[in-house]
Every structure is written in C-alpha cells, then in structure tokens.
Amino acid sequence: MTYCVGLCLEQGLVMLGDTRTNAGVDNISTFSKLQRVEVPGERVIGLATAGNLAITQAVWGHLQEGVFLDGQRLRLPDVLNMFQAARLVGAAVRAVFAADGPTLSAQGIGFDCSLLVGGQIGEEPPRLFLIYAAGNFIEATADTPFLQIGEHKYGKPILDRVLTYDTPIADGVKLALVSMDSTLRSNLTVGLPIDLLEVKRDELRVHQWRRMGEDDPYFAAVRQGWSEALRHAYMVMPAPDWA
Amino acid sequence: MTYCVGLCLEQGLVMLGDTRTNAGVDNISTFSKLQRVEVPGERVIGLATAGNLAITQAVWGHLQEGVFLDGQRLRLPDVLNMFQAARLVGAAVRAVFAADGPTLSAQGIGFDCSLLVGGQIGEEPPRLFLIYAAGNFIEATADTPFLQIGEHKYGKPILDRVLTYDTPIADGVKLALVSMDSTLRSNLTVGLPIDLLEVKRDELRVHQWRRMGEDDPYFAAVRQGWSEALRHAYMVMPAPDWA
Numbered sequence: 001m002t003y004c005v006g007l008c009l010e011q012g013l014v015m016l017g018d019t020r021t022n023a024g025v026d027n028i029s030t031f032s033k034l035q036r037v038e039v040p041g042e043r044v045i046g047l048a049t050a051g052n053l054a055i056t057q058a059v060w061g062h063l064q065e066g067v068f069l070d071g072q073r074l075r076l077p078d079v080l081n082m083f084q085a086a087r088l089v090g091a092a093v094r095a096v097f098a099a100d101g102p103t104l105s106a107q108g109i110g111f112d113c114s115l116l117v118g119g120q121i122g123e124e125p126p127r128l129f130l131i132y133a134a135g136n137f138i139e140a141t142a143d144t145p146f147l148q149i150g151e152h153k154y155g156k157p158i159l160d161r162v163l164t165y166d167t168p169i170a171d172g173v174k175l176a177l178v179s180m181d182s183t184l185r186s187n188l189t190v191g192l193p194i195d196l197l198e199v200k201r202d203e204l205r206v207h208q209w210r211r212m213g214e215d216d217p218y219f220a221a222v223r224q225g226w227s228e229a230l231r232h233a234y235m236v237m238p239a240p241d242w243a
Numbered sequence: 244m245t246y247c248v249g250l251c252l253e254q255g256l257v258m259l260g261d262t263r264t265n266a267g268v269d270n271i272s273t274f275s276k277l278q279r280v281e282v283p284g285e286r287v288i289g290l291a292t293a294g295n296l297a298i299t300q301a302v303w304g305h306l307q308e309g310v311f312l313d314g315q316r317l318r319l320p321d322v323l324n325m326f327q328a329a330r331l332v333g334a335a336v337r338a339v340f341a342a343d344g345p346t347l348s349a350q351g352i353g354f355d356c357s358l359l360v361g362g363q364i365g366e367e368p369p370r371l372f373l374i375y376a377a378g379n380f381i382e383a384t385a386d387t388p389f390l391q392i393g394e395h396k397y398g399k400p401i402l403d404r405v406l407t408y409d410t411p412i413a414d415g416v417k418l419a420l421v422s423m424d425s426t427l428r429s430n431l432t433v434g435l436p437i438d439l440l441e442v443k444r445d446e447l448r449v450h451q452w453r454r455m456g457e458d459d460p461y462f463a464a465v466r467q468g469w470s471e472a473l474r475h476a477y478m479v480m481p482a483p484d485w486a
C-alpha cells in the first residue's frame with residue numbers, strides 16, 4: 001500500500017509520499033512515489049502515485065515520453081495550465097489502461113491506480129487534483145484543501161480537525177508529517193523514508209524537496225513532539241465526571 | 244458501518260460502540276451495538292457487534308435463546324468463564340451462518356459480522372475477545388490491550404501511540420472517546436449517540452453504562468478539549484528547520 005497527501009493552501013502546496021511498496025508482506029521494496037517537474041520561473045508540478053506499481057510507473061513513463069491530448073503529443077513541461085496537466089495525467093492513465101487493462105482483467109487483477117497532481121504554472125494560483133483510475137479527476141478547493149491517495153484513513157482525522165485553506169504553509173508541512181506519522185505507526189504497508197515537496201505560491205520553483213528517513217532531525221522532532229503532545233493532552237483532559 | 248472498541252486494562256474493561264447503521268447512505272438508522280449481561284457479584288459481560296445488522300441481531304437473539312456448546316444449551320449467564328463465553332458467541336455466529344449463510348451466499352451477500360466480547364466472571368481477571376465471522380477468535384493481551392471492529396482505522400493511531408495495559412481506566416475511557424470522536428468526524432457511517440460500558444476489575448457488576456449524544460457534557464468536553472489540544476500541539480511544534 002501507499003500513503004500520499006497533498007495540501008493546497010493559500011500560501012502554496014505541500015505534497016508528501018511514503019516509499020514502501022509490497023507484493024505481499026514478504027516482498028517489500030522502496031520506490032519513490034513522488035515525482036517533480038520544474039522549469040524555474042515558469043512552472044513547478046508534483047505527481048504522487050498510489051496503486052499497482054507497474055501501472056503507476058507506466059503512467060510516469062508515458063508522461064515522460066509524451067501523451068496525446070487534443071491531437072497533440074504533450075509532456076508536463078508543455079501544458080498550458082494545471083487543468084491541462086490533470087487532463088494529461090488522466091490521458092496517460094487511459095493509455096496504460098488501453099494497453100494493459102484487458103490482460104490485467106483477464107488475469108483477475110484490478111486496474112488499481114490513483115494520483116495527485118499539484119503545482120503552479122505561470123500566473124494561475126497553485127492547484128491540486130486527484131486523478132482516478134478512469135482518468136477523470138477532482139480538484140481541491142478552499143473548502144477541502146487536502147486530497148489523499150492510498151491508505152488514507154489513519155492520517156485523515158488530524159487533517160479534518162485542524163487544516164484549513166488559510167493554514168500557514170509551515171504548519172501545513174507539520175500537519176502533513178503528523179498525518180504521515182500516524183499512518184506509518186499504524187500500518188506496516190506504509191514505510192520510511194518519505195518524500196516531501198513544498199511549493200510556495202508564485203515562486204514557480206521547488207521550494208523544498210527532501211527525503212526524510214529515521215535520521216531526519218526535523219521529522220524525528222515532529223514524531224517525538226507529537227507523541228508527547230498527545231500524551232500530555234489526554235492526561236490534562238478532565239477525568240470522566242462519574243469517576 | 245460501525246465502530247466499536249474494547250480496552251482490556253489492568254484496572255478493568257472499557258467497551259464503546261456507536262449506534263449508526265446504514266443500508267446505503269440514504270437509509271440511516273440508530274441501533275445499539277453494545278449489549279450487556281450482568282449478574283451482580285458473579286459476572287458482567289459486554290458484547291459489541293459490527294457488520295450486517297440482520298446477522299448481528301440474529302447472533303444476539305440466539306445467545307438469548309441459548310446456543311448448543313459441548314452438548315449443552317447455554318446462555319451467557321450460564322458459562323463458567325470468559326473463554327467459554329467467547330466460544331458460546333462463536334457458536335452463535337456459526338448457528339446463524341448455518342441458517343442464513345447459504346441463502347446470503349446464493350444472493351451474493353457476504354457473511355459480514357465481527358464481535359467483541361469482554362467481561363469478568365468470578366475470580367478470573369477481566370478478558371476481552373474479538374470473534375470473527377467464522378466463529379473463531381483472538382484475545383487481547385497486555386501487549387495489545389485493545390481490539391477494534393468495524394471502521395477501525397481512523398481511531399487506531401491514538402490508541403497505538405498512547406494506550407498501554409497499565410493505563411488507568413479513567414484515561415482508557417478518555418482515549419476510547421477520543422478514538423471514537425476521530426472516527427465520527429471522519430466517517431459519516433459512524434454516528435452518535437455512543438454507548439459506553441465500563442467494568443472495574445473485581446467489582447463484578449456494571450460500573451458505568453452510559454449513552455452519550457451531542458448533549459452529553461463529558462463527551463462534549465472531551466471533543467472540545469481534544470480539538471483544542473491538537474491545535475495547540477501542532478502550533479507549538481517547531482517549524483520546519485528549512486523555513
């Protein structure tokens with residue numbers, strides 16, 4: 001399994017993905033699920049993937065080769081805006097489905113794949129999309145400023161409670177890391193290291209690209225600080241009033 | 244869906260269940276999923292259920308009628324110990340499977356049911372079991388002092404991080420409520436009110452049996468206190484060191 005989360009905030013984008021893949025619990029590997037495309041001063045795009053690794057790697061491969069959209073062969077550095085980026089990724093998913101879907105289906109294997117595409121191109125504000133296995137997609141809005149793919153349930157409560165569109169991006173990074181840590185602790189199929197992409201609004205470049213493992217001092221501080229804060233929080237809450 | 248959680252701690256048992264059932268999101272009802280059997284001074288047993296409501300109500304119905312185990316017709320007030328209680332519940336599940344399984348299967352409906360059985364009988368310590376749809380079961384231990392059924396993922400991280408066998412039972416109640424609240428907020432198929440059973444070791448009676456809705460002052464305090472504590476916790480955590 002996988003856990004990836006994207007935040008689309010007033011100040012910019014945060015995308016975070018783990019790196020564990022598994023074909024059964026006895027066959028675990030490390031693959032990055034977060035890719036980036038950067039043309040400094042013009043565009044920065046992040047792509048996070050979840051699902052069958054052969055499918056998601058094929059999608060990324062097609063995107064690097066170029067995918068037909070509206071009669072043109074395009075790559076992510078070519079698209080005019082983020083809506084077109086999302087359509088291009090959807091087209092890549094459909095190209096893989098056209099090529100591999102029938103055989104997967106004949107062998108009883110589902111076409112399991114979902115992606116987050118976030119970024120900023122030119123003067124458009126940063127945008128974030130979730131692309132489904134059918135190649136269609138939804139977009140994050142100020143009402144729902146985060147999207148998740150993969151093993152999303154463990155890390156959802158903290159985002160549901162705290163994150164809003166106007167959360168400062170530094171706090172968004174913290175919350176994404178807490179959401180990831182909650183997932184890492186509760187589900188073995190999500191594993192370290194994790195990859196982080198931070199994009200600040202109107203910088204039009206990668207603000208931070210960072211791989212974080214056990215030894216990353218900031219992630220370690222978040223993990224420990226959060227555990228201590230939770231322990232403290234439940235201790236200071238009032239005891240049941242019937243006790 | 245449903246969320247029920249049971250804690251088996253040094254000081255006793257906590258069992259908590261929501262009351263929402265749904266047949267599609269447009270057909271929502273309220274049914275208690277937590278039952279209790281009490282013979283003061285002798286035994287106290289709680290039963291929490293998740294899955295297909297027709298199946299879980301049939302299991303409870305069979306238990307009230309009496310179920311054959313080792314050639315005897317027994318009910319929960321008759322069993323000699325909690326292991327026998329778990330076996331009896333398993334036998335009730337199998338009786339329902341024998342009666343309804345073939346038709347459900349013919350109609351393409353899975354036999355979806357899981358239960359928590361916790362309690363104390365006589366001089367035995369409190370024990371907690373999770374009974375599967377096959378009627379077999381596992382038991383909570385000091386290493387893993389909580390068991391969950393239903394929509395378990397949202398509420399697992401807080402328990403994974405904080406709960407241990409020697410957590411005081413009043414703190415166990417708080418943590419179970421926080422775990423439930425996380426689930427309620429993130430998943431519409433889990434809903435208020437919630438039912439709580441608290442059993443203190445060696446009291447051999449119900450210590451607390453409480454239904455809590457929106458207006459329950461303690462649950463409201465937990466919900467609000469926890470949200471504020473989380474918000475405070477992430478604000479005081481250090482900002483990313485590259486910021």
